[in-house]
Structures are given as C-alpha cells and as structure tokens.
Amino acid sequence: MTATPASIKRIYYLLTVGNTLAASLIWGINTIFLLDAGLNNLEAFAANAFFTAGMVLFEVPTGIVADLRGRRASFLLGTLTLAVTTGLYVLLWHLHAPFWQWAVVSALLGLGFTFFSGATEAWLVDALTATGFDGQLDAVFGRAQMASGMAMLAGSVGGGYLAQLTNLGVPFVVRAGVLVVMFVVAAVVMRDIGFTPNRGGRPIAEIRRIVSDSVDYGWRVPTVRYLMLAAPFVGGVGVYVFYALQPYLLELWGDPQAYGVAGLVAALLSAAQIAGGFLTGRIRGLFRRRSSALLAAAVLSVMVVVLIGLIANFWVVLTLIMLWGLLWAAATPIRQAFINSLIPSRQRATILSFDSLMSSTGGVVAQPILGRSADVWSYPTSYVISGVISAFAWPFLALARKQQAPSDTAVTTIDPTPSDDLAVAGQPT
Template sequence: MDYRMNIWKLYAIRIFQSLIPAYVIERLFWEQRGMTIQMVVYTEIIFAITIVLLEVPSGIIADKWGRKNMILLGAFLEGGMFLILIFATEFWHFAAAIFLSGIANSASRGAENALLYDSLLLNGRERSFEKYLGRLNVCDVTSAILAALCGSFLASEFTFEFNYWLSLASMLISVCLSSMLIEPAVKGNTGESVAFKEYIVASVQFFRRNPSVCLMVLSGMVTGASLSFVWEFWQLYLNRLEIPVVYFGLFSAAFMFLSLPGNLLAHILIDRFKYRTLLLTVTAFMSVGFLYVSLIKDFTGLVAISIIFLVSGIIDPLVSGYIHHRMDSSIRATIDSFQSLGLNAVLIMTGLGFGYFSSEFDVFGGFGFIAVICGGYFLYFLITSKDAIE
C-alpha cells in the first residue's frame, strides 16, 4: 500500500486546523469577555496540566491502538472547544474550553509526528523526516497567515464571534479529513501487544541509553515554552503600543511568515552546522530579544519579536528529527508525548512567573521574566552540551 497519500492528507489537515481567524483577535475577545492576563495564564496552566496528565497515556494509546484514531479525536475535541468559546462569558467556560483543547493536543501531538514518520518509513524516505515536518509546519503557518489577514479584516467589519463560527467550520472540515487517513502497518522491536507499563519502561530505558536525546528534549522544552508566551500575548503587546486591531492581521502574518525559513531550511542547516551550534545561536537570540522587548517599550520592540520568530522556526524540525531518528517505531508516539509532557511541565512553571510579573509590570514584565529563563538556559546548555551534542 502506498502511504504517501497520508502526507498530503496531513498537509490538508494542518491547513484547515490552522485556518482559524479567531486566533488573530483571541486575546482581545477574551479580554472583552472579562478575562485578565492573570486569568489567561491560569487557563494556560490548566492546558499544560491537562497535557502533563494525559500526554503519555495518549501517546501509548496511539502506539497501541492507532495514530489515526487519536488524530481524529483531537480534531473533534478542538471543534468542541470553539463551540464553547462562542458562548463563553465566565472564567469556567474558558477553562472548560481550554481543558478540551488540552485533551485534543495530547491526543494528536505524538500521533501526528509518528504517523508522518512511519508513512515515510514504509516508503523508504524516513531520512527526509525533517524536510517533510518542516513542510507540514509551513502548511500550518501559511494557512494561519491567511486566517490572520482575513480575521483582522472580518473582526473590524463584524463581531468577534463571527471569527469563531468560521473557525469552528474549519475545524469540522479537518475532522472529515482526519477520518481519511490510513494507519501505517509498522511493527516495532518491542512486540505487537504490550501493557501500558511496558511502554513506560521502554521509554525510560530509551532516555537512559541516549543522554544526548534528553538534552535535546530539554532544549525543545525551554525554547518551546518561551515561544508560547510571545505567540499568546503579542496581541496585548500591540495593544499597549496603541496599534489598531485592523492591523493585527498584518502583524500576525508577518510574524508567522518569519518562521517559514527555519522550517524550510532546517534539513539543510543540520547538514552544514552542528546541532549544538544551532541551538546555542537560537537560544542566544531569544534571550536578547525577550530582554529588549521587556525594557524598550516602543515600536522597535517589534523588530526584536520578529527576530525571535525568525530564528525559532528551526526548533521543531531540529529537535523532533534528532529524536525520531533514534527511536523504535513501536514507541514513537509515546516518546514524542514525553517531549510534549516536558514542554508543558516547563510551561506551568514559567507560566506562574510570567503571570506574576505581568500582573506587576504588565506584559512587558512577563517578557522580562522569559528573558531570564532563556538566558539561564543558554548558560546551562553551553556548559553541559560541549561533549554530549555535536
């Protein structure tokens, strides 16, 4: 059976899952409904805790009973989230919606990468995983850019709720596309039917045997958690600079466009530079960028944010490719879920600090806290990665 069609289906699924015009005015919509920055951070923590609790079990389920089913479940639950948000007026409404999103993210995160890798593996193209993952992310970003441009215009012409109805429709299309995926028939080294406990044991043993993978996972956790805050709160940053909402789509499109080169060129950069060099460079730029954004409260901060987005595009293909090339297919989704679990554990801890400093010094203080986190990790990685990662 030709599993290459899975790749095109995954592209289409990503396109519609990212064709979400609600995201460009999300923070303004939430603020309009009474959600403060602190409350938003609380929902982010709820999201992260949900993933921490469910990420590994969902990865095991994906490895054991099928990646397609988990991707389909994730798309369905994301649709449910938008339906709740349309009518949300209280904190617990938003919390419930984000809880559903956390379950959805847990269900699909490891399953999607595992299905992509194994589809390539069965066609003898697994060494091109970073390239195809980068292209998958490009579909994601390109669709999100279109949604942002349309979303800001629609938000200025109609109510914010209209954007959410369109987003719900796009997510329902992704549900239909997910049902068309074909489950790859890959058999791993750990056997066909094992208990949940054995998946955990196999995963722990994998990390023990590969200390360099642990360091790569940690890098993805810290940089990913840091990036999530600029993705979540750039709208409030623009709002504080008194930029009209009608221009938000242009800024959103520009920020997302800047992440494209890293995704497209990741597989080329990996062949030319050491993993350590690439990660140190990205972390250094992020540290300085966040520090500048927190201290210089004017339009030049947008340049710093742009640089952060530009250098961060390489992170996902870089880290995911490094891990997937070193694991067995039977625990592929489980290992990927461990990575996502760790990222969200870091997100919980940094979220508490971001929320505190944002409440004291507005969103600028929150970005200052993230600058300290990135700077501290840069020094740690500089010391510990010298002999572990080339």
C-alpha cells in the same frame, strides 16, 4: 492506491495545513478574547496555563492511545475534541462565565491538542520508513513548517479582520467548522502505514509496557533527556511571548480595538515561519551538529526577547518579533529530525508526547507568573523576565551536544533500533 514517500508527505502537509489553519484563526485575538470576556491578565494567562496543564495531564495517556489504537484514531479524536471545546469557549464568552469554567474548558482544549502531538509526527516518520524514504527528514519537516506558515498567514489575518468586522466570537465558530472538515479529510486519506496498532492486547498490560519502554528508549537516553529538559524553558516561555504580543502591540499601537493589527502581527510571524522553514536546510548546513544549531538559535532567541522588553517602540518590536519567529521556525524542524532519529518506532508517539509534556509543564508554571508580572509591572518587564527564564535551556542543550550522538551529525537516519544509534547514545541494552 499504493503508498509512496511522496504521497505520505502530501497527506502530512495537508493535515498540517488544515490543523494550523484551524488553530491560527484565533491566535491573533485569543488573549484579547479572554480579556473581553471579563478576565484580567492574571486570569487570562492562568486560563492559558490550564490549557497547558491539560496538555501535561493528557500528553502521555493520549500518546499511549496513539501507540495502542493507532495514529489515525488519535488524530480523529483530536479534531472532534477541539471542535466541541472551541464551541464551549464561545459559549463562555457570551455568558461572561466565571474563571473556574474557563479553567475547565481550557484544560479540555489541551486534551484535544494532545491527541495530535506525537501522533501525527509519529505517523509521518513510520510511514516514510515503511515506504523506503531515503531523503533528509529535516527537509520534510522544513517544508511542513513552510506549509504551516502559509496556513497561519491566512488564518491569523483572516481571524483578526473577521473579528474586527463582526465580533471576537466568530473566528472561534469558523475554527470549529474547519476542524469538522479536517475530521472528514483525515477519515478518508489517513491510514496507519508502517505501524500496526495492538488492538487485541490487554490495555493495562500494554500501557505498562509502553510506559516502561518509553522510559528506557526515551528518558534514559542522555541526548533525548537533555533535549526534553531544555523544552520547559524554551516552549513554556514561548507560549507567553506569543500570546502577550497581542495586547502589548495594541498598547504600543495606541488603539486597543485594532484587532486587525493583532491579526497582522500573527501573520508576520507566519511569514517568519515560512522563511524559517525555507532556511532550515541552509542553517543546518552551517553547523556540523544539529545540537550546535539548536544552541545557537536558543542564545539568539533569548537576546531578541530581552530586546523586545527593553525597546518600547512598535516598529522595532515588530521587527524583533519577526526575527524571534524566524529563529524558532528554523530550529524546530532541526529539533524534530534530531529527536525522531533517537527513538524507535514502537514507542515514538508516547515519547514525542512526553517531550511535548515537558514543554507544556514549563507553560503551566511560566504563564501565570509572567502574566502577573505584566499586571504588576508592565508587558516590557515580563518580556525581560521571559528572556532570563529561557536562558536556563542553554546548559541542557550544551549537555545534549556533549553526548555526541551519531544522529547529531546524520541527515537521513529516521528509525534507529536499540542496537545501534541508541546504544551508542547511552541507551541501556
């Protein structure tokens, strides 16, 4: 069957839905699961920090795997790794294992996710370019955000109530099963299009070349660099904000066993994600520059997170959570389109993985600190601190805007070459 932009988008949406469904089955209960296993707040968020540390450690190597051996191979490795490590999580929960074992398995979970980050997105953009796509990349990512939100809605509600009806381990078992199904689906429908893996090259020499090119076409491009420097403060804190909501809202609700409430909260964030994906195009239309939209969303997000900490009322906090999720969901496709328009195909997966690494680095540092602040003071205090930390992203987003990269205002550019957009943006030629 001949690939077309429409078929490529359908496959991407299918992969996105499957991955999100698997992941979201435990999003509403993950922190509660860790606390039920005998960990305290510091240890639970330290385990999450080891997960993000695993992403930091493996992001670039797995991005290189995707650039050397293919995006499809990377995706398949990710599904298998996550299925196995999710099963190990259930085993540790049954055994009430010591913290060091949670740390090791959490880092391996991070390895599984790094096979996805960069590779799936790079597969989409390369395949769309090869099949003559001339539409708006922001819109494609926006629709994927909506599809992901629907999957998150089903997974988070289902996972929360499944845990309440059975036990906290069952959603993790179901998640492993969904990942096995996704392995089979990807093996059948996913092919590298518009990108030819260099399987015949010498691995060490190829790794050096890719890393060198990724620095040249990624970090040394001012706009890309500033977007990456903002990521630790936005993404790193965002992980804590999301996972701390589970015990915090149960605390506000007054029933620590109401796992269904935790799942429902994740579902509300899913609804916000669907709405955010739907509104991406409209929000993008309000700003001449993508960077302006990102900066506005970052400012409003900080305000919302601080208010979550200052107003200890369940229904008010619930409303603020939805607003926070809406801002994040609307901004993410804009950022994806922006950064993809600044990097070339050959190094795309590695650069996107490095971008994800920057976000994960923030999570490694922020989560234990914020988890400890929740233990020592309270969850509301930790949210106020989270807002303050997030505000450090503002100067970097402002600097990205100051570069006035041509793709900052473009709506269709998806595969620049070093001779045009990158050169103008400050890329050494």
